[in-house]
Amino acid sequence: MIDTYTRLLEAAAETGSAEVAQVAVTKLMMHLQSSGRVNMLPQIVRELRKVAAYRHTLRPRVEVASQKEAPEALSAAAEFGIHAPEATINPSLIRGWRAQENGRLIDHSAKHALAHIYQKVTV
């Protein structure tokens, strides 16, 4: 049941309309009250948080090793269809950049390359 309610709210949120979302929440509350299931609310909220966290991981993002690489990385990622609003700095990349969106990854970082070479050389 929790899954079903969560999906309903998710679908309402996906419409992008605050009004639709508000109606969905109100109607769900009424339904839960009438069926005596109000105690499910914390679990539904927990599920929604999980969904939101997962969606957050799917958002377009570009990481660069240093700020000066950001413009080039953003435009290169855009060529692959990953349009991130800004690049975050991740010094562990050593050099280069990587971009991720919705389960797709482009890894042009020196860290990835070095790890790859290390494995090839040491095996």
Place this chain on the structure above:
Amino acid sequence: MQSIIERIEKEINAWVPEKGTEEVGTVRSTGDGIAEISGLSKVAMSEMVLFDPTFDRPLAEALKDPSPIYGLILNLEEDGVRAVILGEASKIYEGMLVRRLGRLLSIPIGDSLIGRVINPLGEPVDGKGVTGAKEIRSIEREAYGVIDRAPVQVPLHTGIKAVDAMIPIGRGQRELIIGDRGTGKTSIAIDTILNQKNEPEATRPICIYVAIGQKESKTAKIVAEFSARGAMEYTIVVTAPASAPAAIQFLAPFAGATIGEYFMEQGKDALVVYDDLSKQAVAYRQMSLLLRRPPGREAYPGDIFYLHSRLLERAAKLSKEKGGGSLTALPIIETQEGDVSAYIPTNVISITDGQIYLETDLFNKGQRPAINVGISVSRVGSAAQTKAMKKVSGKIKLELAQFRELEAFMQFSSDLDAATKKSIDSGRRMTEILNQDRGVPLPFEMEAAIIFAATNGYLDRVAAEDIRAVETKLQEYLSREAGGILVAIRESKEIREETEKALREKLEAFVERQLKTT
């Protein structure tokens, strides 16, 4: 040092960033060797994935333990996938990046694997460095169809008189070895591998011994024995010890079959021993329950029969057009309290082309190998026997079965007529003749000569309790004084009239000499 630097520089210069995008997922949760992964919506069933520890850690930290951890996708679900972890599950953490490898579970194979001990992923575990195997093959594949196969007709000698005479195994056959623990199942398989040393190099099968869920000490002992007896020259050992994850134990037989197929497709003969499939079934049950697949009989999943049938179907004798190679399978199943009607034993019995059934009672009585002739069978039968063996073994099986009946009857009656007494004596002698110590497989020509002596009355004057000692003397005598006859049998694979005449003369001389000494 310079060469290392050069190699690294070469690798750095050769590196180009991967073009395009790759599909990745993240570990949502992990436990009991199973990882739930979000994403990877396009991943295929049985595809390999790589858990990447370098993605979200600084390089120096990640490279402290750079060994890759692979996963095998076994459940495709609405909101993600589940994979079994083929390595140390404790290194997998929530949020870890998972990369698709775009290939089904594969292992490197090649001639260089001969003489090596590897794990089911093809990685060496014998401390002798890389295997050098280059060709990558998927471990799951469809078995050859009817058109590609030829009838099983060439014998695979085990060197065990009882098996070669009564339950002959052919190249390309699947013969189950079944029995309780400690009844000598592994010994039969080991002796069969050791006996291939007696085969001419050109037709000697490449042997693959797959140890599933065994104690590492036991596998080490077997490898040491193979090495000491020179059997590692044509043997590959695949080991998935009891301490390995269930997924590795489940994969081990498939890895063995893949290696065997490689040699079969080159037109060679290969022999693969699965020791044992009951442990593989238990490992698969564990994995299936953790993957939340519905349990069936004895809590095994519904596809447990398919697990074994698709594995054993890969044993084949290929047609001439396909190179004429063969893959013989000797699966082993351990029964509980002699119960052959349990789920896994009945499944595997129905899949294989016969079974060698070993009994605890016979083992305790001192019979080696403790084969119950009555319910052991080879469905390929005499088609996979040399003419020589066919000629000498003739009715042994029937006579032994009759002897067992009479032996049971004898316990209630002490007054026996002469014919019955003679039959019992003959049965006892034959049982003793078929007794054979572990680790001493005989060349087939020697087996044929000894059985010939026993079935033609040359040992009738020897008391049953003295048979073993006399047989040893006979073997020495034949090797010393009848070498030409043995060579003739080995080369022609039959006992021709002139060979038979010469053999009879030698046996008569032996009997005479034997009578003089006693």
